[in-house]
Structures are given as structure tokens and as C-alpha cells.
Amino acid sequence: MKDIVIRPALESDFESIWTIFCTHIVSGESYVFTTATSREAGYQYWLGQGVRSFVAASAGGRVLGMYRLVPNQVGRGHHVANASFMVSPAAQGAGIGRMLGEHSLDQARSHGYLAMQFNHVVSTNGPAIGLWKKLGFSIVGTLPKAFRHKRLGYVDAYVMYQLLQDPDHWPTADDAPGV
Structure with a gap:
């Protein structure tokens, strides 16, 4: 794991991001996207305006996984982050998801x-689900x-949530900073 770095995603990472993205959407097991999703839509999702994306890369520069961090809602819901994660099937089980999850929580707080x-x-x-629970989500x-x-076929989906700071120390609604 010491040879893996998490860094902001670059335009030059998009080919690797797109490959991982396509692998997940073809499987049809964890993302709402379909195989009809265009390359441009994938680009906007991962690298579009207002999206903070990060990749986990090997020492040789190979992208092993990625996540994106955005506000979950606009305006009065802007203080809650939302993130999406994908790990290359070739790198699953190596702890990349956990590294990305921990990094995303640090980034959200910062x-x-x-x-x-x-x-x-x-x-x-x-x-x-197991990983998110271990990282404090309910x-x-x-x-x-x-x-x-x-x-x-049709299966349930969960909404998972985690407070990142003690609400007793949150700014008042009128003083809350824009994220």
C-alpha cells in the first residue's frame, strides 16, 4: 500500500477512468449507469465542472481506482457531501476502496x-456496505x-449517512460557509 498514491485526477487519467467506469457499468451490479452512457457523460461525471475527483495510482502511474466528491444538494443542502467510488476489478481486495474512502472523508472535512x-x-x-459501515456510515x-x-432483477438500495463533525459545533444556518 505504500507504493500507492491518492492524488487529484488529471485529464490524462480519463482513459483509465473511462475503462474502469465501463467495466462497472457493463456488470450492471452497482451503478445506475447503463452501457448507453456516452463517453462525454462519463467525462462530465468524473471530471466535469465543480467535480473534485481523485485517483489511486500505483508507483508506475497505473490508475487503480477513483472517487468523486461533490455537494449532495445545492443551496441549503450544500453542507452535505456526496461521493462515488470505483476500483479496477484487477485491484479489488487490495484495500484500495478503503484508502479512497478514508481519503474522501478527509477531503470532505477539509x-x-x-x-x-x-x-x-x-x-x-x-x-x-461493509466498508462504509467500518468507516462510520449508517x-x-x-x-x-x-x-x-x-x-x-429489482433489488433494494440504501441511503447511507455519516456526520463529519459534531452538530453542536456546526455554524448556524445563516453563518454556514459555502463549500
């Missing part, structure tokens, strides 16, 4: 977010049959 929410964690994605809601799994 950018002034007060909480983080995942809107659509597929209930059959046990490794992701399932706060179940969306019945909200995901159309490629192999299993």
Missing part, C-alpha cells in the same frame, strides 16, 4: 462539509426495489 451521504448503495453490494433509509440489477 473542504468544510459537515456530513456525507451516499444516495444509492445497492443492497447486494456487500463489500461496499444505513438511514431503504429504497425498496430501487435498483435494476443485471442478474438479480
Whole structure:
């Protein structure tokens, strides 16, 4: 793990990001995107305006995984972060997801977010759910049959949430900084 660095994603990383992205959407097991998703839509999702994206890269520069960090909502919901993660199938099981998850929480805190929410964690994605629970997230809601799994049909999705700071120390609503 010491040979892996997490750094801001660069334009030059997009080919690797796109390859990992396509692998996940073709599987149809954990993301709402379909194979009809255009390359431009993928680019905007990972590297578009207002998106903070990071990659985990090997010492040789190979992208092993990535995440994006954005506000979960606009305006009065802007203090809650949202993040999406993908790890290359060739790198799964090596702790890359955990590294990215921990990094995203640090980044969210450093950018002034007060909480983080995942809107659509597929209930059959046990490794992701286990990781998010270990990193302090709780399932706060179940969306019945909200995901159309490629192999299993309609399955539930979870909303997962974590406070990043003690709410007793949050700024008042009128004093809250823009993130």
C-alpha cells in the first residue's frame, strides 16, 4: 500500500477512468449507469465542472481506482457531501476502496462539509456496505426495489449517512460557509 498514491485526477487519467467506469457499468451490479452512457457523460461525471475527483495510482502511474466528491444538494443542502467510488476489478481486495474512502472523508472535512451521504448503495453490494459501515456510515433509509440489477432483477438500495463533525459545533444556518 505504500507504493500507492491518492492524488487529484488529471485529464490524462480519463482513459483509465473511462475503462474502469465501463467495466462497472457493463456488470450492471452497482451503478445506475447503463452501457448507453456516452463517453462525454462519463467525462462530465468524473471530471466535469465543480467535480473534485481523485485517483489511486500505483508507483508506475497505473490508475487503480477513483472517487468523486461533490455537494449532495445545492443551496441549503450544500453542507452535505456526496461521493462515488470505483476500483479496477484487477485491484479489488487490495484495500484500495478503503484508502479512497478514508481519503474522501478527509477531503470532505477539509473542504468544510459537515456530513456525507451516499444516495444509492445497492443492497447486494456487500463489500461496499461493509466498508462504509467500518468507516462510520449508517444505513438511514431503504429504497425498496430501487435498483435494476443485471442478474438479480429489482433489488433494494440504501441511503447511507455519516456526520463529519459534531452538530453542536456546526455554524448556524445563516453563518454556514459555502463549500
